[in-house]
Every structure is written in structure tokens, then in C-alpha cells.
Amino acid sequence: MKKLAILVMVLLVSSITFSQKMIARAGEIKFDATVPGAMDEVIGTNKTVSSIFDKATGELVVQAMVKSFKFKSPLMEEHFNENYMESDKLPKATFKGKVINYDAKAGSYDVEGDLTIHGVTNKVKTKMTIANEGGKVIISGVFTVKLSDYKLEVPALAKKTLAETAKITIKLPLENK
Template identity: 80%
Template sequence: MKRLVVLFIALLIGSTMFSQKMITRSGEIKFDATVPGAMDEVIGTNKTISAIFDKSTTDLVVLALVKSFKFKSPLMEEHFNENYMESDKLPKASFKGKVLNYNGKAGSYDVEGDLTIHGVANKVKTKMAVAIDGEKLMISGAFTIKLLDYKIDVPALAKKTLSETAKIAIKLVLENK
């Protein structure tokens, strides 16, 4: 009987620790580098984002395959992958950081860490909204980056349609692992 109680407690503790990590493989990132007032929108959407959030450490890791961004125009998608992002050579974009002061409740939190795009990592800090729906945790927010900070050059001919900055919007719906 004693062994059964010890086993039950070990399983309970193990499952509690195990459930601290939440994951998704279907998050969404929107990349918007549209020049204000331009006729063509430069908006790509990637709906195959993987992410892990550890509630106990508040670590957040997000991974995106660059080739998974979809644009309205196949030509724009080709230019994005070949000319700007060089996705054959640099296939991944990632974020590794923390949700600061996360207390297990819904609200607005600072998120800080390293954003790696085009093989270049830079520190970013932004606000993200955290919502709770039953067993699911939703993290969403947006921030702006300068393309040159990630060694993405905008040629003179493209400056009428491609902005030198990009707004990155992210939505993650995470579930217990």
C-alpha cells in the first residue's frame, strides 16, 4: 500500500511538472512591409508556427520556417524568399525569450528576448496580450522591426512597394503538452 501511495504521489508531481509546458504547431505570424499609400500590399502570413511556453520559467520559444509565408502574389512570394530572405540559405526565423512577470493570469505582459531573422539576432521587447480559455493559453501582439537591422536590403527599385520597416503580428494558441 505504501508503494502505491508513493507511486501515486510521484505520478501526480510528474504530471504537474509535465503540464507546465504548453505548445502549438499552428500559430500565426503576419509580416507586413507595405509602404503606406502604395497600391500593392506586401503582407505574408505563416500559419505553421511552432511555439513552446513554459509556465514555470516563463520561457517562450517560437520557430517559423521562412518558406511557409504565403503572399497574395506568387511573384511577391518568390521575391520574398529568393531576393530578401534567402530562405534556401537561411530557412528559419525564431524568437527565444521570456514573458516577464507572468503570474498565470490573463493580461498584458512585456515579452523580451532574441529575435533571429535572416541569420541575425537582435534583442526585442514588446507588449503581448495573454488570454486564457479553459486549458488553452493565447498569446498575441505586434511590433515593428527595421529590415536593415536584420541585413535585409530594400533595393531602390522596390522602395515604392517594400517598406524599410515591417510590422510583425503574432497569434499563438497554446495547449498543455
């Protein structure tokens, strides 16, 4: 009987811990490296971003497959994958970090961690908004990255169209695991 009571307690504790993790399989990241005033927009959107958020610890992991970014122009998408991101060799972009002082309330939070793009990892810190909507937690925000920090060089011919910095917009609709 004692063993059964211990087993029940372990299962209860593990289910409470388990329920703290939330996942998203259809998050969205928008990559915008458009030069202001340029005729062509350099905007790619990925709507198959996966992520895990642990409400108990604030830990956040986000993963995007590079080839899943879609652009208006098939040629731009090809250049993005082959010439810049080398998505056959480096297929993923990831973020592993933490929401600082997360207290389960909606609001603006500092988020910091390691962002890996094109095989290069850099520490980043930004503000994200966390909202609670119908049982979901929505994490969203915008931050800017310098392409050269990730060994992504803008050739002279592309400088009229492709900016040296990119605005990254993220939206993660997370549900209980």
C-alpha cells in the same frame, strides 16, 4: 514499498511540471512591410508557426519556417524567399525569450528575448496580450522590426513598395502538452 512510494512521488511531480508546458502547432505570424499609400501590399502570412510556452517560468519559444509565408502574389512570395530571406540557406525564424512576471492571469505583459531572422539575432522587447479561452492560452501582439537590423536591404527599385520596417503580428493558440 519505500521505492514504490518514491517512484510515485517522482511521477506526480514530473506530471505537474510537464503540464505547465503548452504548445501551439498552428500559430500565426503576419509580416507586413507595405509602404503607406503604395498600390501593392507586402503582406505574408504563416499559419504553421510552432511554439512552446512554459507557464511556470514564462519561457516562450516560437519557430516559423520562412517558406511557409504566403503572399497574394506568387512573384512577391518568390522575391521574399529568394532575394530577401534566402530561405533555402536560412529556413527558420525564431524567438527565444520570456514573458516577464507572468502570473497566469489574462492581461498585457512585457516579453523580451532573442529574435533571429535571416541568420541575425537581436534582442527585442515588446508587449503581448495573454488571454485564457476555453482551456487555451492565447498569446498575441504586434511589434516592429527594422529590416536592416537583420541584414535585409531594400533595393532602390523596391522602396516604393517595400518599407524599411516591418510590422509583425503574432497569435499563438497554446494548448496543454
